[in-house]
Amino acid sequence: MSAILQIRDLRKVYDGGFEALKGVTLDIEEGEILALLGPNGAGKTTLISTLCGITEPTSGSATVAGFDIKTQYRQARELIGLVPQEINLEPFSYVGANLHFSRGLFGKPRDDAKVEDVLRKLALWDKRANRVRELSGGMKRRVLIGKALAHEPRVLFLDEPTAGVDVALRKEMWDVVADLKAAGVTIILTTHYIEEAEAMADRVAVIRGGEILMVEKTADLMSRLGRKELTVELREPLTEVPAALSDYDLQLSADGTALTYSYDTQAERTGIAGLMRAFTDAGIVLKDLHTSQSSLEDIFVDLVEEGADT
Numbered sequence: 001m002s003a004i005l006q007i008r009d010l011r012k013v014y015d016g017g018f019e020a021l022k023g024v025t026l027d028i029e030e031g032e033i034l035a036l037l038g039p040n041g042a043g044k045t046t047l048i049s050t051l052c053g054i055t056e057p058t059s060g061s062a063t064v065a066g067f068d069i070k071t072q073y074r075q076a077r078e079l080i081g082l083v084p085q086e087i088n089l090e091p092f093s094y095v096g097a098n099l100h101f102s103r104g105l106f107g108k109p110r111d112d113a114k115v116e117d118v119l120r121k122l123a124l125w126d127k128r129a130n131r132v133r134e135l136s137g138g139m140k141r142r143v144l145i146g147k148a149l150a151h152e153p154r155v156l157f158l159d160e161p162t163a164g165v166d167v168a169l170r171k172e173m174w175d176v177v178a179d180l181k182a183a184g185v186t187i188i189l190t191t192h193y194i195e196e197a198e199a200m201a202d203r204v205a206v207i208r209g210g211e212i213l214m215v216e217k218t219a220d221l222m223s224r225l226g227r228k229e230l231t232v233e234l235r236e237p238l239t240e241v242p243a244a245l246s247d248y249d250l251q252l253s254a255d256g257t258a259l260t261y262s263y264d265t266q267a268e269r270t271g272i273a274g275l276m277r278a279f280t281d282a283g284i285v286l287k288d289l290h291t292s293q294s295s296l297e298d299i300f301v302d303l304v305e306e307g308a309d310t
C-alpha cells in the first residue's frame, strides 16, 4: 500500500487568531478506512475542509495522489468526494439528477453507466426517478454519498455520517461504507462514536485541540481493549515476586501487599486457573482479589482529558 493522502505539518489559524490545526502530519494509505476521532471543536471539520480546498491552510502542505492541494487544487479536488454532515439536498430534485449534476460540477461528461453503477452500489437504483422528499432519512444520506461519488473520486471524506441517526440506520451506513471499501475507495470518516470507529476503521486517529494525539491500528486498540488486570491482595507482604511465579508476568506493588497480573480476555486461556494453583503451591495466602479492564473508551477519555490540562 502507498499513501494516497500525505499531510505535512498542516496549520490553520482562523481570522481572529484561533489556531484550529497545530501542525498535523498524517499519511493515509490507499484503500484504508481511517476514523478521525475527537471531541467537539477538535479540528476534524477544519482538517477535512482544508484538504478539500474549502478552507485555506495557513502553512504546511498536503497532497492527494501526489497533487498539491494548493498549487494543483483542481487535480487534487477531483480525486476527493466530500459527504457533508448536513443533509443539504433540494427536496423536489430527482435522485438520479442529483448525481448527474454533481458529476457535471467537476466538468466530467455525462455518463449514464457510471451514475447507474454508483446508484446500484448504494442500493438507490430503484429510487433514481424519485424526488428526494419521497426518501427515508437513510436513503437521503445515501444520496449524499452518491453525489460525492458521482465524479469517481479515489478518496471519500465522510463528516460524521451517523450523527443523530438511530441504531438501525447507523448499521446501514456501516454496511455502505464496507461496500465502498471493498470497491477500493479510501475513506476518512469523522466521528464522536468510539464503537463506530471500532466497527469500520482500519486505523483510528485521535485529534484534540488541533493536534493528532495518536494514530493506531484499530485491531491493536482492540487488543488493548481486551486486556484486563487481576489484582491479588496478599495476607503477608512480599519483598519480591517469588521465583515459583516467574512464569507469570506479575507486578508487585510498591508496598509489597498486592500482585497484579495482566491478561488478554480474548485469548483462549487467560492463565488465571494456573496462576491460582501456583499461588497455593508457593504457599502464598490471598486476602482479596479484583479485576479491572481498560477500554478504548478509557484510553480515549484519558487522552482527551490529558490534553485538556495543557
Ligand SMILES: Nc1ncnc2c1ncn2[C@@H]1O[C@H](COP(=O)(O)OP(=O)(O)OP(=O)(O)O)[C@@H](O)[C@H]1O
Pocket (backbone or CB within 6 Å): 014, 015, 016, 018, 020, 038, 039, 040, 041, 042, 043, 044, 045, 046, 047
Ligand atoms: N470560521 C472559523 N473561524 C474561527 N474559528 C473557527 C472557524 N471554524 C471553526 N473554528 C474553530 O476551530 C475549532 C475547530 O473546529 P472544527 O469545526 O474543525 O471542530 P470539529 O472537531 O469538527 O468539531 P465538531 O465535532 O463539533 O464538529 C473550534 O474551536 C471552532 O470554534
